[in-house]
Amino acid sequence: MKALQTACGEQHVLTAHHALRAYESDGLLQYAVVPRAAVLPGSAEEVVAVVRACREHGVPWVARGSGSGLSGGALPIAEGVLIVLSRLRRIVEVDLANQRVVCEPGVTNVAISAAVGPTHFYPPDPSSQIVCSIGGNVAENSGGAHCFKYGFTTNYVCGLEVVLPDGSVAQLGGKEADLPGYDLHGVFVGSEGTLGIATRITLRVVPTPESVRTLVAFFATPAQAGLAVSEIVAAGVVPGAIEMMDRLSIDASEQMAGAGWPSDAGAALLVELDGPAAEIAERFDELSAICAVAGSSEVRVARDAAERDVFWRMRKAAFPAMGRISPHYYVQDSVIPRTRLAEVLERIDALARDAGLRVANVFHAGDGNLHPLVCYDGHVPGEAERAEELAGEIVLACVRAGGSITGEHGVGVDKKRYMPRMFGEPDLAAFQKLRCAFDPAGLANPGKVMPAPRLCGEVPGPYRRHPLEQAGLAERM
Amino acid sequence: MKALQTACGEQHVLTAHHALRAYESDGLLQYAVVPRAAVLPGSAEEVVAVVRACREHGVPWVARGSGSGLSGGALPIAEGVLIVLSRLRRIVEVDLANQRVVCEPGVTNVAISAAVGPTHFYPPDPSSQIVCSIGGNVAENSGGAHCFKYGFTTNYVCGLEVVLPDGSVAQLGGKEADLPGYDLHGVFVGSEGTLGIATRITLRVVPTPESVRTLVAFFATPAQAGLAVSEIVAAGVVPGAIEMMDRLSIDASEQMAGAGWPSDAGAALLVELDGPAAEIAERFDELSAICAVAGSSEVRVARDAAERDVFWRMRKAAFPAMGRISPHYYVQDSVIPRTRLAEVLERIDALARDAGLRVANVFHAGDGNLHPLVCYDGHVPGEAERAEELAGEIVLACVRAGGSITGEHGVGVDKKRYMPRMFGEPDLAAFQKLRCAFDPAGLANPGKVMPAPRLCGEVPGPYRRHPLEQAGLAERM
Incomplete structure (x- = not known):
């Protein structure tokens, strides 16, 4: 804890339970965990110091932007540190001649378009764009209503400055579109906070249509x-x-x-x-x-x-309006081939009838990206469980139709159990190879994305044991 | 050798020096190495068998498509096996309703557009598109004249079946555009044969413009x-x-x-x-x-x-026409910010004058992707060296102008010495982390892309020593 205070200043390290409650969930309120501490670094250098302190003490960490994510990707870890990036909200450079913007991760999505308008705009536009952060968009490879034509976040991120779990700082990609070497900025986009923290993001913006x-x-x-x-x-x-x-x-x-x-x-x-x-x-x-x-x-x-x-x-x-017709709802996010829309919608209707629940459907139809909203009343015993079960059945129906378990909200904690439905063992092993290469100690957002907690057992080093198994380590910081 | 013959049939394993000479170079004729053997697998299963045999015997390998690459990416290794994929040339599926084509790596670039025409086409169009293979395009993230508007190969690869260096087979991505999990198919595109061999490729095609x-x-x-x-x-x-x-x-x-x-x-x-x-x-x-x-x-x-x-x-x-006005030429490939075209072209002129050589400029102007052709006469003593030196100075001039050492031809052997001019030590280390995660033994196209041969020293296992240092291993196969 002392290391965090030294890094960021005492006032930017939260440890009081009531203060930490504000961070216990992201936009997926069904999950809540109070972290050991939350730290709000004010610069990339402070992020480096925080990540290094965590590494040194073997403490797992979770990065958080605005906390509007819908898959529990920024759900804290009880024994870990939550690294809140909302103070990093500078737009560093606007270079319209080359159609680029360089910014920090805490900048909101809508602030990018505001900074380059009216001549240009930034296409990926999640419905939460007024509050959601670009860093979170990068982590989840966020989409939005305009992605059918314009593509996802990954199509607009040209370069990233990232703090890797070992505390080193790498420049991935740059202002140019296609650099030599491995496309690591591409793999970083959508990695859901498991490979490091982006501290500076170079985005492509495009001319506003006539x-x-x-x-x-x-x-x-x-x-x-x-x-x-x-x-x-x-x-x-x-x-x-x-x-x-x-x-x-x-x-x-x-x-x-x-x-x-x-x-x-x-x-x-x-x-x-x-x-x-x-x-x-x-x-x-x-x-x-x-x-x-x-x-x-x-x-x-x-x-x-x-x-x-x-x-x-x-x-x-x-x-948000769904709250007016249902006390609670559960946002699902899955993708189906566009050609099977009618059939899958009928299947969802049938599943909802069987469960005795209402499901509203709002979706990016061009992409086949469904957002079924499962309505329920959490005060009625058993209804929350039934809603979750129904949401799961909807996901599986989409997978069976040749679709995907998530379109733009990410896997997080919410969907990780479905990963084996989409990927074979060698495919999951390939994911794990990458993850272990960058985070052999398993400190970066552990317990997310992958279906079962896996250790990077083959890789030696001081962090061989999973930090979650090492009780009380956080105390020592 | 026996293992290769068992895997692919005797007639598909070449060992005679005169037969191997056909494979000593790719399109960059300045480099030539005769491999220990060349093998032409006829199916994905045979590719798996070949990669497993190489792994078992610690023999390095290089994958080759049509051999039209311009950075020496498919240059063989003297002690290694060249895996020639030209027999894998089936178009497996054409799904126009979902704008997808599934094919094997040996299919030529132009054959994709032919298979989906006239209603659709495949945009990335290298000048060599009549002969170059899709597998090679994936390895090099190839571009072409239409990439300014349409983007590079990486924007069109949705899914890959790959044989990893450990002989396992993973499905990366799929027919859908944005799947959960790490974007490994994205990182595989442009990895220049160092992460594995794509045996099946799912491509996005687009409607032919009106x-x-x-x-x-x-x-x-x-x-x-x-x-x-x-x-x-x-x-x-x-x-x-x-x-x-x-x-x-x-x-x-x-x-x-x-x-x-x-x-x-x-x-x-x-x-x-x-x-x-x-x-x-x-x-x-x-x-x-x-x-x-x-x-x-x-x-x-x-x-x-x-x-x-x-x-x-x-x-x-x-x-090709350049051969009519100069006995030899050296194709350079670099990128500059479009806004600095005039200035860099003048600098190239000045460098050419100083070297007493002619440089022709042909380029994708929209992308700022230059292709200076350095003309020389290899029969005049010292002129080839002067040409190479001039080509190098041109690359560095582009980097100094904020550009890149390669636009679409890849790093291969030709540009690897310039990598430290573009990337810092932590950036190169990040590349190396990825490479070692998938190829700890260093068997997949070693000696390419990275500036100095590096060992995956931190990772234990039977392949700790670099295979190029292990003399005579190929004999034992």
Whole structure:
């Protein structure tokens, strides 16, 4: 503890239980652990000092950005240190000529677009973008509504300065897009805090499209809307975003955003085109026609920026608004091949009926990235367990349809038990080889991502034993 | 040797010196080494058997595709086995609904586009695309003329089945774009054969653009053409390709492709727009206007597909055509920030004058990816050495301008000495951690990429000594 205080100043090391309670969960509230200590370094040098102190004392650590993650990736460890990066929030450089921004990990996602606007913007846009940090986006390879066209965080990270678990500092990648050597910045993105801490991040930003047009088309059922999605994509249209909301989500969002969407529609499809004005004008007519042919009961076109904002508020409010129609909910995140949308949605309906629970569906339809929201009342005995079980069945149904256990929220603690459903033993062993190469002592976010705690047994050194097994080590710091 | 024959059949194991001579170099003819044996497996299972046999006997190996690489990445090892993958040339699956192709590593680059055309195509297009293999493209993270808009190989590889140096087989990634777990398929792309052998590759293909239009604009100097490039990009135009050729390259290519381009132009800028017809028509006029304002002496627009082909033949002939104006040449490959094109081109001119050699410049101007061709006559004593030295000075000039030692040809043997100019010790150590995690014995393409032979000393096991130091081991196979 003394080492942490020396590194960051006494006032930036929290050890009081009530202060630590603020950090016991990330956005996945179903899990909570109070850490031994939380430390808030104020510079990359202080991060290095903290990581070195942890290494020296064999204490595991977890890095945390804004704590808005949805897979428990920033869940603390009881005997460990939580390294909170929210004080590292400087935008270091804006280089529009080369379409690059260099920033610290605690900068919020939305602050990047603000710093490069109005001429440029940063495409990956999680719904939590007002609060979520770029460092967290890097850890989870975050997506968002615009990823169908623009790609995920990994497509925008060019370079990283990282503090590795051994306390060394490496520069991975740089301002250029494709450097020689191994693509370690690529592997670092999405590594969920298990390979080190990014202290400086170089991002690519792109020119703001000349024109943006947004419509919402209403359908009788999500399956019908899913068909429209397939036809839009098959026609070669690449929308900036294609988002779907089902009846339950629309109901919830209306209570917060009040768009006045038709109360009899079974699904709403929000489609946005962006690009050169000449292209958009022509493509937009085509898009409206496809929706009509696919059976849309009504197509509303946003007439101005204000109406576009209302459309997007409906979509982005869906998670928080769910609280208005259900005391608790569990956000699921999985991916299916776009071509199997209708079939999987029906399967989810059937599973929900069997469990006697309601499931709202909001999703990035272009990517086939579902976000089923399992509604439950935690005050009713057994209902939380039933909800978790249902969420698990939904994940497995997606995997069986050729999909993935997570689209953009990460594995964290929440999904690690499903990893063997997606990966064979040699594939998991390959992951483990990488992890042990960078963290032989198992100090960086242990207990996350991998299905069972594994030791880097083959690798010798002073940290052979798993630190979680070494009782009381934290006391000695 | 017996193990190899058992694995692949006697006729697929070459040991005769004259047969092995065919494999002594890849496309970088300045280096040549005859391997102990070359083996041509006919299936993934045979690749596994070969890698396991090499592991068992501690024999190093090098994987080779078509041998068209330009950094000596597939240069054999005298005491090692060359694993030639050209028999693995099946396209396993074409799934246009999900925009995916699954193929073996020996399939040529151009065969992918042929298999998915005319509705789709595979964007990364090295000039050698008629012969180069997808496996080689994966190893080198190959680029091409269309990478400015479309990105490199790494942006199109979704999944890999790989044989790791320990003989295990892992599935990295898959058909979906963003899977949970570490992005190992991302790190495998561009790893230059040092992490294993890809035996099955899942690629993303994209819809063929509705419309393509191509022009060539002539300028007094490459610097002036470079200015036009900056202005095109600054205007928000994203061409499918922006390629530049200087006077010497035009002269060479005219002898092969005979386009009849003006004989007094100092530089030709080949610009291609692709996309929706409505967009292209409007953008093309804008593009022509930008070239005129930037001082172009003439703009020629390809009137039809035949003329477009002539334009592209001029560009793609530049390397082979160089043989018509110089007995030998050395292809350099480096990257500079686009904004510093003019300055670096002048520096290259000055360096060439000092060395008394001619340097032709052909390059992917949008990416700032230069391909200076250093011309020399190997029959004149000392000239080959002077050419190599000049090539080295050009690389360093690019690094000093904030660039990179390689854009798309890889490090191989040719550039490894420059790695410390780009990377600090902790960065190289991070690379080495990864390499040792997957190849602790140092059997997979040793002596490539990293600046000095390093041993995975910290890792114990039967392969502690570097195999190149273990004389005669190959004899025992």
